[in-house]
Amino acid sequence: MPISKCLENKLLALGAKRGVEARSFTTFRIGGEVAFFAEPRDSDELKSLLSAAKCCDYPVYVIGNGSNLLVSDEGVDALFIRLGSAMSSYSLDGTHLTCDAGALLCTVAKASVAAGLMGMEWASGIPGTVGGAVAMNAGAYGGEIKQILRSVTCVSSGEIITVPVREGDLAYRHSAFAWPDAVVVLAEFELREDDGNAKMRMDEYNAQRREKQPLEFPSAGSVFKRPVGHFAGALIEQAGLKGKRIGGAMVSPKHAGFIVNCGGASFNDVTELIAFVQDTVYKNSGVMLEPEVKIIG
Numbered sequence: 001m002p003i004s005k006c007l008e009n010k011l012l013a014l015g016a017k018r019g020v021e022a023r024s025f026t027t028f029r030i031g032g033e034v035a036f037f038a039e040p041r042d043s044d045e046l047k048s049l050l051s052a053a054k055c056c057d058y059p060v061y062v063i064g065n066g067s068n069l070l071v072s073d074e075g076v077d078a079l080f081i082r083l084g085s086a087m088s089s090y091s092l093d094g095t096h097l098t099c100d101a102g103a104l105l106c107t108v109a110k111a112s113v114a115a116g117l118m119g120m121e122w123a124s125g126i127p128g129t130v131g132g133a134v135a136m137n138a139g140a141y142g143g144e145i146k147q148i149l150r151s152v153t154c155v156s157s158g159e160i161i162t163v164p165v166r167e168g169d170l171a172y173r174h175s176a177f178a179w180p181d182a183v184v185v186l187a188e189f190e191l192r193e194d195d196g197n198a199k200m201r202m203d204e205y206n207a208q209r210r211e212k213q214p215l216e217f218p219s220a221g222s223v224f225k226r227p228v229g230h231f232a233g234a235l236i237e238q239a240g241l242k243g244k245r246i247g248g249a250m251v252s253p254k255h256a257g258f259i260v261n262c263g264g265a266s267f268n269d270v271t272e273l274i275a276f277v278q279d280t281v282y283k284n285s286g287v288m289l290e291p292e293v294k295i296i297g
């Protein structure tokens with residue numbers, strides 16, 4: 001769909017850039033040009049971008065650090081709005097932590113531990129933003145965003161609203177506060193006084209990540225959701241798929257739940273490998289793996 005000159009001018013006036021490669025803003029380092037890319041500095045700029053695109057029915061994707069995204073090599077004719085470093089303030093008041101959506105989860109988790117708090121030490125190795133973590137209900141080592149999240153400020157139907165988090169708003173890798181239903185702009189968390197071991201736990205979790213995860217390669221982390229009663233990585237390993245390679249994409253020999261970009265992986269390499277893993281695991285175990293990574297294109 002050719003974009004109207006009027007919308008193009010509006011987006012450029014709001015600071016959007018034309019033709020940005022998705023490989024430059026995703027941790028997978030894969031993906032062609034997206035038509036427009038903008039990083040709003042505040043909620044008003046965000047609202048203006050959203051309403052300009054909506055007026056013309058132009059597609060929008062709201063993203064954070066791109067650590068759970070796989071974008072097509074063909075490029076995407078859409079406006080990508082990243083809530084990142086331009087909206088990344090956070091503050092601590094007692095056990096209360098308030099974060100802009102673009103703050104990095106690892107930064108706020110480390111800051112909370114340094115301030116004598118616990119409740120977020122599991123999050124310090126997750127390479128996403130607070131907004132992305134709320135949208136995905138990110139979790140690790142028994143911790144989950146929903147355990148500590150108290151309220152969310154988001155843009156929903158063009159309005160900025162602050163809502164308390166209720167039971168059921170978030171579930172395993174699912175959240176009521178996620179694009180396209182809502183754009184998270186700020187999140188409030190309730191943490192607890194450190195029991196004296198928070199730093200030790202955080203260091204231990206990060207050491208486990210370095211030991212068990214292929215952090216030396218670009219990836220989007222675990223590609224599949226954890227199926228009820230199983231672990232995706234174990235099912236993939238049992239199916240003999242560690243090291244399975246299609247083009248530049250490979251099931252990590254270090255952690256079978258990860259698909260890594262060993263160099264020059266294309267979107268098709270990864271999607272074909274995902275389908276091959278799903279098919280082989282299903283034949284081997286009867287379990288159909290569901291992708292956790294968000295595929296765009």
Ligand SMILES: Cc1cc2nc3c(=O)[nH]c(=O)nc-3n(C[C@H](O)[C@H](O)[C@H](O)COP(=O)(O)OP(=O)(O)OC[C@H]3O[C@@H](n4cnc5c(N)ncnc54)[C@H](O)[C@@H]3O)c2cc1C
Binds near residue numbers: 062065130215
């Ligand atoms: C090495 C590695 C390790 C990882 N380990 C873990 C782990 O232990 N646990 C875990 O849960 N995940 C893990 N991940 C996956 C990923 O980091 C998380 O899913 C993270 O929460 C995604 O945040 P992001 O800011 O990168 O979001 P993106 O990848 O940019 O977006 C993810 C989704 O969230 C939506 N979204 C993003 N920001 C907003 C917003 N402000 N408002 C509304 N919707 C939004 C997007 O539309 C998209 O659907 C890992 C990834 C990597 C690369």
